[in-house]
Amino acid sequence: MSKWTPRQMPPQQGRLAIVTGANSGIGYQTARYLSRVGATVILACRNPQKGEAARAKIVLDNPAAKVEVRVLDVADLDSVRRFATEFLSENRPLDLLINNAGVMAIPERRTTPQGFEMQFGTNHLGHFALTGLLLPALLRQPNSRVVTVASIAHKGGKLNFDDLNAERGYDPRGAYQQSKLANLVFGLELDRRLRTRSANTSSLIAHPGVAVTNIVSNGMGTGLKARVASAVVSLFAQSDDRGAWPLLYAATSPDAHGGGYYGPDGIAEVKGSPVEVKPKQHALDPAAGKKLWEISETLTGVRYDALNS
Numbered sequence: 664m665s666k667w668t669p670r671q672m673p674p675q676q677g678r679l680a681i682v683t684g685a686n687s688g689i690g691y692q693t694a695r696y697l698s699r700v701g702a703t704v705i706l707a708c709r710n711p712q713k714g715e716a717a718r719a720k721i722v723l724d725n726p727a728a729k730v731e732v733r734v735l736d737v738a739d740l741d742s743v744r745r746f747a748t749e750f751l752s753e754n755r756p757l758d759l760l761i762n763n764a765g766v767m768a769i770p771e772r773r774t775t776p777q778g779f780e781m782q783f784g785t786n787h788l789g790h791f792a793l794t795g796l797l798l799p800a801l802l803r804q805p806n807s808r809v810v811t812v813a814s815i816a817h818k819g820g821k822l823n824f825d826d827l828n829a830e831r832g833y834d835p836r837g838a839y840q841q842s843k844l845a846n847l848v849f850g851l852e853l854d855r856r857l858r859t860r861s862a863n864t865s866s867l868i869a870h871p872g873v874a875v876t877n878i879v880s881n882g883m884g885t886g887l888k889a890r891v892a893s894a895v896v897s898l899f900a901q902s903d904d905r906g907a908w909p910l911l912y913a914a915t916s917p918d919a920h921g922g923g924y925y926g927p928d929g930i931a932e933v934k935g936s937p938v939e940v941k942p943k944q945h946a947l948d949p950a951a952g953k954k955l956w957e958i959s960e961t962l963t964g965v966r967y968d969a970l971n972s
């Protein structure tokens with residue numbers, strides 16, 4: 664069977680996508696490809712200047728691209744609510760939500776405006792809240808999809824339910840691994856709840872393998888350790904363009920299904936063409952999914968009334 668490439672993406676004319684963290688790396692490439700096949704794409708970025716620069720680049724590449732920039736700081740639940748309220752007030756149906764924005768391995772424990780550990784708060788809780796608030800717009804659309812971006816790093820992760828916010832001990836790598844495991848556990852639990860209700864919307868999870876982006880400098884800074892880490896990553900990583908392919912496959916392929924997890928087909932899923940891959944066993948545990956869901960509702964104050972029985 665031939666390998667999947669973005670050339671196989673079905674036309675997306677008339678479909679609306681929101682991509683978080685779309686000004687850089689995987690999110691930027693995902694937005695660029697989706698707009699190329701006709702989707703209207705909202706670049707949801709915390710920094711409007713960076714968002715505008717990304718929009719300008721996409722339009723330069725494809726003058727017909729329909730791209731909008733909106734401010735969203737996914738680490739700040741007030742910003743998430745403002746973004747969702749404004750979007751819902753426009754009464755636009757939503758076809759694709761790509762939960763991509765992320766930070767990695769912040770050296771010292773930092774907290775979000777609501778006091779959550781920054782990696783758990785940004786990578787998981789912000790996207791949990793965003794998805795819940797936007798759900799009414801997704802549920803209205805046939806074949807709408809939520810794609811949540813996880814990582815190979817989830818395999819080393821553990822959901823530390825007694826201390827999810829690392830108040831009793833912080834390890835930069837462990838906090839990242841936990842947040843990426845939470846992305847998977849959430850994406851799979853969302854799929855179970857949508858399926859039980861035979862909803863229009865599917866939840867899929869994707870990871871980019873290892874890709875050259877700003878993730879190291881964004882999280883670790885630009886000191887010697889970060890520069891060494893970036894150099895090591897660039898030796899074996901794929902481009903940000905190729906890193907976006909599993910997200911694009913999950914977002915658009917008729918062969919991708921709710922609850923599916925997609926990543927590169929190469930050795931250790933580091934690089935290659937998108938295929939369905941296996942999450943670690945613990946991510947599939949419905950009890951962990953239910954527990955994380957209930958805790959996330961309590962922490963964020965966002966309830967998924969349509970999906971809670």
Ligand SMILES: NC(=O)c1ccc[n+]([C@@H]2O[C@H](COP(=O)([O-])OP(=O)(O)OC[C@H]3O[C@@H](n4cnc5c(N)ncnc54)[C@H](OP(=O)(O)O)[C@@H]3O)[C@@H](O)[C@H]2O)c1
Nearest residue numbers: 684687688689709736737738764765814873874876877878
């Ligand atoms: N690159 C890899 O090898 C790799 C591997 C596995 C998984 N991933 C995942 O891929 C996703 C994208 O990362 P990337 O590699 O493309 O890194 P990146 O180049 O650093 O892009 C991350 C994006 O997220 C945005 N972001 C960070 N915090 C945000 C916040 N609070 N609110 C809104 N946007 C925020 C960044 O905005 P600013 O530009 O304003 O900082 C940037 O646009 C992440 O979820 C990451 O965990 C990446």
